[in-house]
Amino acid sequence: MSLDFALKTQLSATEEARRQIEICNACRYCEGFCSVFPAMTRQKAFADGDLTHLANLCHNCRGCHYSCQYTAPHEFALNIPAALAEVRQDSWERLARPQTLARLFHERGVAMAGLLVVALTLFFALIAALRPTGGDGFYAYMAHNVMIAIFIPAFLAPLALIGLSLRDYWREVEGGPLRLRHLLKAGDMAGRMKNLNGGHGDGCNFEDGDRFSQKRRIAHQLMMWGFLACFASTSSGTILHYVFGWTAPYPFWAPPKLLGVPGGLAMVAGALGLALLKLKADPDLGARRVWGGEMAFILLLGVVALTGLVLYAATGTAAVGPLLAIHLATVMTLFLLMPFSKMIHGFFRFTALVAEAGKLEKTR
Amino acid sequence: MTETPETYDIAIVGGGNAALCAAITAAEAGARVIILEGAPVPYRGGNSRHTRNFRCMHRGPMSPLTGAYEEDEYFHDLMLVTKGKTEEHLARMTIRSSEECLPWMQEHGVRFQPSLSGTLSLSRTNAFFLGGGKALVNAYYNTAEALGVTVVYEAQVRHVHRDGQAITHLDVEIAKAPPVTIRAKAFVLASGGFQADLDWLARAWGPSARNFLIRGTPYNRGVVLKDMLDQGADSVGDPTQCHAVAIDGRAPKYDGGIVTRLDCVPFSIVVNRDGQRFYDEGEDTWPKRYAIWGRLVAAQPDQVGYALIDAKSIDLFMPSVFPPIVADTIPELAAKMGLDPAAVQATVNDFNAACRPGTFHPTELDGLATEGLATAKTNWARPLDQAPFYGYQLRPGVTFTYLGLKVSDSAQVHTPEGPITNLWAAGEIMAGSILGQGYLAGFGMTIGTVFGRIAGKEAAAHVA
Ligand SMILES: Cc1cc2nc3c(=O)[nH]c(=O)nc-3n(C[C@H](O)[C@H](O)[C@H](O)COP(=O)(O)OP(=O)(O)OC[C@H]3O[C@@H](n4cnc5c(N)ncnc54)[C@H](O)[C@@H]3O)c2cc1C
Ligand code: HEM
Numbered sequence: 001m002s003l004d005f006a007l008k009t010q011l012s013a014t015e016e017a018r019r020q021i022e023i024c025n026a027c028r029y030c031e032g033f034c035s036v037f038p039a040m041t042r043q044k045a046f047a048d049g050d051l052t053h054l055a056n057l058c059h060n061c062r063g064c065h066y067s068c069q070y071t072a073p074h075e076f077a078l079n080i081p082a083a084l085a086e087v088r089q090d091s092w093e094r095l096a097r098p099q100t101l102a103r104l105f106h107e108r109g110v111a112m113a114g115l116l117v118v119a120l121t122l123f124f125a126l127i128a129a130l131r132p133t134g135g136d137g138f139y140a141y142m143a144h145n146v147m148i149a150i151f152i153p154a155f156l157a158p159l160a161l162i163g164l165s166l167r168d169y170w171r172e173v174e175g176g177p178l179r180l181r182h183l184l185k186a187g188d189m190a191g192r193m194k195n196l197n198g199g200h201g202d203g204c205n206f207e208d209g210d211r212f213s214q215k216r217r218i219a220h221q222l223m224m225w226g227f228l229a230c231f232a233s234t235s236s237g238t239i240l241h242y243v244f245g246w247t248a249p250y251p252f253w254a255p256p257k258l259l260g261v262p263g264g265l266a267m268v269a270g271a272l273g274l275a276l277l278k279l280k281a282d283p284d285l286g287a288r289r290v291w292g293g294e295m296a297f298i299l300l301l302g303v304v305a306l307t308g309l310v311l312y313a314a315t316g317t318a319a320v321g322p323l324l325a326i327h328l329a330t331v332m333t334l335f336l337l338m339p340f341s342k343m344i345h346g347f348f349r350f351t352a353l354v355a356e357a358g359k360l361e362k363t364r
Numbered sequence: 365m366t367e368t369p370e371t372y373d374i375a376i377v378g379g380g381n382a383a384l385c386a387a388i389t390a391a392e393a394g395a396r397v398i399i400l401e402g403a404p405v406p407y408r409g410g411n412s413r414h415t416r417n418f419r420c421m422h423r424g425p426m427s428p429l430t431g432a433y434e435e436d437e438y439f440h441d442l443m444l445v446t447k448g449k450t451e452e453h454l455a456r457m458t459i460r461s462s463e464e465c466l467p468w469m470q471e472h473g474v475r476f477q478p479s480l481s482g483t484l485s486l487s488r489t490n491a492f493f494l495g496g497g498k499a500l501v502n503a504y505y506n507t508a509e510a511l512g513v514t515v516v517y518e519a520q521v522r523h524v525h526r527d528g529q530a531i532t533h534l535d536v537e538i539a540k541a542p543p544v545t546i547r548a549k550a551f552v553l554a555s556g557g558f559q560a561d562l563d564w565l566a567r568a569w570g571p572s573a574r575n576f577l578i579r580g581t582p583y584n585r586g587v588v589l590k591d592m593l594d595q596g597a598d599s600v601g602d603p604t605q606c607h608a609v610a611i612d613g614r615a616p617k618y619d620g621g622i623v624t625r626l627d628c629v630p631f632s633i634v635v636n637r638d639g640q641r642f643y644d645e646g647e648d649t650w651p652k653r654y655a656i657w658g659r660l661v662a663a664q665p666d667q668v669g670y671a672l673i674d675a676k677s678i679d680l681f682m683p684s685v686f687p688p689i690v691a692d693t694i695p696e697l698a699a700k701m702g703l704d705p706a707a708v709q710a711t712v713n714d715f716n717a718a719c720r721p722g723t724f725h726p727t728e729l730d731g732l733a734t735e736g737l738a739t740a741k742t743n744w745a746r747p748l749d750q751a752p753f754y755g756y757q758l759r760p761g762v763t764f765t766y767l768g769l770k771v772s773d774s775a776q777v778h779t780p781e782g783p784i785t786n787l788w789a790a791g792e793i794m795a796g797s798i799l800g801q802g803y804l805a806g807f808g809m810t811i812g813t814v815f816g817r818i819a820g821k822e823a824a825a826h827v828a
């Protein structure tokens with residue numbers, strides 16, 4: 001039975017989460033913190049898919065941990081943020097494909113660094129070998145077509161893999177028919193990161209024990225919105241290039257710069273914030289085995305943004321060549337690892353919020 | 365005995381809701397305050413960390429409370445549960461003060477939430493803490509620390525030195541080291557009741573009390589209460605009584621808290637060790653009858669009861685933390701629960717035969733009663749006839765004890781010789797003054813908040 005405490009240590013991540021969630025379901029004191037508890041009270045018994053759903057809804061705000069009267073040394077030994085983090089992490093790895101790459105980069109920051117070195121070598125070699133004769137700015141080092149030929153597949157192939165994972169996820173959690181309003185609701189939840197505001201608006205628990213703060217939420221939103229702005233910057237460049245025949249380098253007021261520079265700065269600030277906060281937080285309230293991979297992911301995002309900014313600042317100097325190689329290598333690493341790193345969290349969490357928007361309607 | 369070098373203005377004994385409200389109020393008034401909490405950090409906050417709401421008077425909607433809940437209705441509710449065993453003046457003062465508690469609590473870090481799913485009936489009268497009592501306790505500790513209050517954990521107060529009508533100092537064992545002396549100009553006692561001291565319970569109730577489970581902290585052993593009573597402080601409340609509810613028999617001996625409660629009784633039949641029913645399970649809606657089942661079970665042989673439910677009714681109540689025992693037949697269920705299958709089958713047969721057709725309505729008194737049984741079930745009586753059958757073992761779970769210190773409306777502790785000039789009490793340790801019998805959900809935290817604040821204010825005024 002799920003409440004055989006003596007056997008606790010031998011339980012799988014899902015079984016352990018079930019044991020804990022059943023205790024919460026008899027208590028419900030934490031109902032107001034986040035989306036997880038209202039979703040939990042819909043059922044009395046929890047299938048594996050229900051737990052996958054709850055785990056991906058959980059934003060690891062830790063409010064329920066610090067306010068729980070049953071945390072260790074109590075024999076119930078509740079640690080909901082960690083239990084759900086384990087299930088969530090397992091779900092990302094279980095649903096990833098190909099399976100051979102599922103765990104490595106999550107667990108080992110070193111592996112990520114290794115891939116980065118490989119990408120660096122590749123781009124230095126490419127620039128040396130394929131240096132175009134013409135071209136302005138960084139296109140003087142690598143032709144636009146070459147970049148497109150490399151990055152479009154490096155971006156779309158991982159996305160396709162992620163699409164397959166998300167389809168499996170949707171089945172596993174028994175998501176219903178998808179509606180536009182569910183997407184909008186999820187967009188609103190993620191856009192404001194509501195599940196990190198603690199329900200009361202004071203923020204989450206992370207870097208300072210049971211004290212609430214907005215620091216993590218702010219750092220994350222700097223990172224997320226910064227990333228989205230940078231992504232929009234690159235996309236706008238591609239559109240300008242192909243649709244309007246307007247090629248780089250762009251002036252500071254053009255969309256690629258207007259989006260890219262603030263976005264890049266926000267990402268750097270966000271990465272710095274997230275990394276520092278992570279150093280202060282209690283690693284036992286998350287999935288411990290992936291701490292290194294998570295940290296490497298934060299740093300990678302920071303480096304992507306920083307090298308992009310430096311590249312812009314170096315416009316016209318001899319440093320552009322090597323800087324371009326470095327920047328492209330970091331972007332390449334990020335793209336390739338989307339399905340196999342913490343980057344996957346955005347996709348799964350967003351999907352969970354969409355699924356929950358639908359499930360909420362059904363109960364009303 | 366070693367002396368701590370510092371002298372504080374106010375020393376507060378205990379680290380739950382009442383103690384913290386007193387500490388914060390006194391520190392805001394400028395006093396230098398020390399909190400002596402007997403428990404280690406993970407268990408700080410006594411029974412307050414197990415709570416979920418407090419009962420609050422309000423004249424109009426006041427977030428998160430709906431509607432209005434005025435003094436007279438509140439007082440009437442209190443009279444119903446205490447059967448008049450309350451001191452009207454103190455009770456009304458507490459009720460009136462509860463209204464200003466809610467904003468005060470918010471200002472000091474407590475956050476509220478709408479009433480929990482499954483507790484809609486309380487949304488007008490009780491304000492629920494977001495995250496429960498431990499979140500409240502955490503918020504208060506943070507507020508107190510920011511105000512410069514010194515907090516010492518694992519600080520067990522052993523003796524309160526009374527010299528005539530004044531308290532001079534405390535003997536305190538810190539982290540199991542030999543006792544130290546702590547001096548202050550004023551003292552607040554907020555160390556709860558004695559329900560965790562099973563020997564005391566057994567002396568008061570009889571040896572069967574050793575089979576009781578204690579729903580809250582193991583640290584409320586009444587050491588300070590007994591010490592004060594031994595030194596002649598006025599007492600109030602029946603020394604032999606405790607508030608007990610029926611909880612899951614598999615709950616831990618201490619600190620099982622809210623999740624061990626069982627709400628299944630109205631939809632069950634409850635038998636004792638011998639397989640016999642002993643009380644009307646359908647007497648009233650569960651919130652109203654919740655509190656009597658602890659005593660009922662405590663009066664049965666071995667202090668144990670067994671609730672039996674069939675498949676029709678298993679989803680009608682909040683899930684319990686422990687899964688029910690399941691079986692396809694009644695005798696099999698009885699055997700699994702260690703009961704005599706024949707006796708239980710006979711009881712169920714009699715009961716089923718006494719059930720009458722009618723409309724079953726789970727949320728109101730539906731009058732669906734048995735006919736011709738010595739122990740009738742007067743509502744929700746449906747035959748147990750749909751497999752699978754489910755069973756829960758029930759045991760008495762003690763919430764608190766009634767015996768306490770008698771206080772005035774300024775929370776001051778009294779003796780036959782008059783008040784002790786620098787001693788106040790707040791919370792469970794004096795709650796018997798208002799709650800002489802029974803229990804009104806959410807009133808414990810109200811008493812602690814109201815009297816904690818009064819004690820803090822009075823003590824600070826004394827040392828100013
Ligand atoms: C499971 C459960 C649920 C409850 N739910 C509610 C609810 O929802 N609403 C409500 O109003 N009431 C509820 N109550 C009742 C409520 O808990 C009490 O009325 C309230 O907490 C009393 O507060 P207090 O500060 O007086 O005592 P406590 O919070 O119990 O604090 C007593 C403190 O004194 C310390 N202490 C004890 N002895 C010593 C010593 N010798 N030296 C130093 N320190 C000592 C303890 O460690 C503890 O910190 C519940 C009780 C239980 C058990
Ligand atoms: C789409 C919606 C998104 C949601 C709902 C979301 C949610 C979250 C949450 C709740 C966390 C904290 C818990 C945890 O560490 O797992 C987190 C961490 C993180 N997110 Fe997001 N995120 C989203 C998108 C993004 C995007 C687009 C980026 C940037 C590329 C990003 C970057 C990060 C980083 C770097 C962390 C790690 C912080 C750490 O380990 O401490 N997120 N995200």
Ligand code: SF4
Nearest residue numbers: 024027028029030068
């Ligand atoms: S985390 Fe603890 S306090 Fe919160 S709902 Fe679960 S059991 Fe209750």
Ligand code: SF4
Nearest residue numbers: 034058059061062064
């Ligand atoms: S950690 Fe935060 S988001 Fe996750 S379940 Fe607990 S309260 Fe909800």
